[in-house]
Amino acid sequence: MTAPLLPGIFTGGGDRLGEQTRLECGVCWHVYDPARGCEVWEIPPGTPFAALPDHWRCPNCDNEKSVFLPLDQAPEDGMDSRVAALVACFEETAQRMCDLPVHNPALRVDAVGFRPFGEGWLGILITPWFMNIVLLPKQADAWDHLMPGAEKQRHALPAGSYDFEVARAEGMGTYQTCSLFSPMHEFADHEGARLTAEAAIDALMTAEEEPQEAEADSRRIDRRDLLRGRFGGPEN
Secondary structure, rough: OOOOOOOOOOOHHHHHHOOOOOEEOOOOOOOEEOOOEOOOOOOOOOOOOOHHOOHHHHHOOOOOOOHHEEEEOOOOOOHHHHHHHHHHHHHHHHHHHHOOOOOOOOOEEEEEEEEOOOOEEEEEOOOOOOHHHHHHHHOEEEEEEEOOOOOOOEEEEEEEEEEEEEEEEEEOOEEEEEEEEEEOOOOOOHHHHHHHHHHHHHHHOOOOOOOOOOOOOOOOOHHHHHHHOOOOOOOO
């Protein structure tokens, strides 16, 4: 089956797509994520949409590449390099922690869903020992006046307000982080951890349908809901 080309559907311009840009099929809404590749077509993780072979088709409805729409805006200048530095920093730490009890060998360091947020970039960092929301500053030294372990920083996300800890790492500078899971033994494989992270960032960046009265305490993500599979995570 081949659907007719609809107005506004992606018809090329792959050179204008970011290497991490996800695209959605305009017919069946299947999402191609470069970070995950495509098992059906044996496309390895890390393959940008623009690098897919011309004969590649939607693995769900068999339509051509031309019906795919970009889901993500092109990354802002500097975001990719800052996220890459974050991953590299924790990959180095992971090598030193591989023999510790908190280390889950089924997992690897991975950055999920980073996007512009306020004066920084917000996303989720997966490591073999924790999964955290991470906020990186657009200006590398913007938060150097904040002391790690000092007063928490509260940020209003679309889903509510959350408290972030101030952290600092060599090669990264100062950033902010909010814990989701630690340790990570609930996850049997990296795919389950990544699906949970994707669901969590989508939930965090989605406003509630009905506004509620402001609460005195910061909102907290219900980790039990995530693990029960409410957002696509692993089940108990």
